[in-house]
Amino acid sequence: MKRGLFKTGAIVLNSFDYGESDRILTFYTHDFGKLRGIAKGARRSKKRFVGNLDPMSRLDIVFFHSDKSELVRVEEAKLADAYPGLKAGIDALSVGCYLLELTSEMTREGQRLPQVYNLLAGFLKAIEEGADPGAYTRFFEIRLLSMLGYLPHLDACVVCRKTDVEPQKRFSSERGGVVCRACSTGAAGLIPVSSATAGMLAISAKLEFDKLERLKPNAAFMDEGERLLYDFIKFQIGKELKTKRFLEKMRKAEARV
Numbered sequence: 706m707k708r709g710l711f712k713t714g715a716i717v718l719n720s721f722d723y724g725e726s727d728r729i730l731t732f733y734t735h736d737f738g739k740l741r742g743i744a745k746g747a748r749r750s751k752k753r754f755v756g757n758l759d760p761m762s763r764l765d766i767v768f769f770h771s772d773k774s775e776l777v778r779v780e781e782a783k784l785a786d787a788y789p790g791l792k793a794g795i796d797a798l799s800v801g802c803y804l805l806e807l808t809s810e811m812t813r814e815g816q817r818l819p820q821v822y823n824l825l826a827g828f829l830k831a832i833e834e835g836a837d838p839g840a841y842t843r844f845f846e847i848r849l850l851s852m853l854g855y856l857p858h859l860d861a862c863v864v865c866r867k868t869d870v871e872p873q874k875r876f877s878s879e880r881g882g883v884v885c886r887a888c889s890t891g892a893a894g895l896i897p898v899s900s901a902t903a904g905m906l907a908i909s910a911k912l913e914f915d916k917l918e919r920l921k922p923n924a925a926f927m928d929e930g931e932r933l934l935y936d937f938i939k940f941q942i943g944k945e946l947k948t949k950r951f952l953e954k955m956r957k958a959e960a961r962v
């Protein structure tokens with residue numbers, strides 16, 4: 706990126722107060738990918754930072770980039786969408802937080818993918834407007850993996866490339882896809898997955914966004930899809946996600962009530 710002033714759409718992935726009145730933020734932007742920036746005097750100046758700089762806000766920002774700093778300097782930030790409906794309930798809010806953390810952990814600075822920005826903005830909006838948070842989280846995960854070049858092999862065996870007709874398949878995060886019976890001997894950490902789930906995951910990775918609501922995932926898809934994708938994501942980033950642990954705790958608490 707050249708030195709200068711730039712304007713772009715940005716979704717706040719996370720932010721924290723810094724010093725007396727500044728705020729440090731991580732954004733996913735439409736034109737520049739993931740960026741880290743500082744908003745000087747953010748807690749004093751209501752004029753330049755109309756709305757807020759809280760996570761899960763979509764903004765139109767103007768920032769200054771110089772070669773001397775790792776952080777861009779946020780000059781202006783105008784709120785485009787605060788997703789109030791997402792923030793009104795704990796379920797939607799925690800799913801929203803998971804999508805932000807996942808985007809933050811899976812992407813790296815310098816990689817410019819407007820489709821990732823559109824994906825995140827579109828899914829936050831869809832869940833705010835009532836799309837099934839569980840199903841849409843799975844669709845988000847597989848589409849994000851695909852955009853970043855990590856789409857797992859879900860049809861033919863990833864090792865021998867033979868098409869497996871068995872209704873029950875096995876998935877290996879290490880191999881990056883489903884493995885047939887012959888190739889799975891001795892492999893560790895295999896996750897059982899039905900052909901139906903593997904098929905729906907493959908479809909939901911490619912389908913036009915507007916058509917996703919036509920997919921009607923069953924309980925097996927929700928269960929297997931979640932296990933498989935999270936195992937694969939953990940394998941890719943090499944760690945657990947904080948918001949995922951929170952989602953799991955919440956679900957256990959709900960089950961006890």
Ligand SMILES: [Zn+2]
Nearest residue numbers: 862865885888
């Ligand atoms: Zn095989």
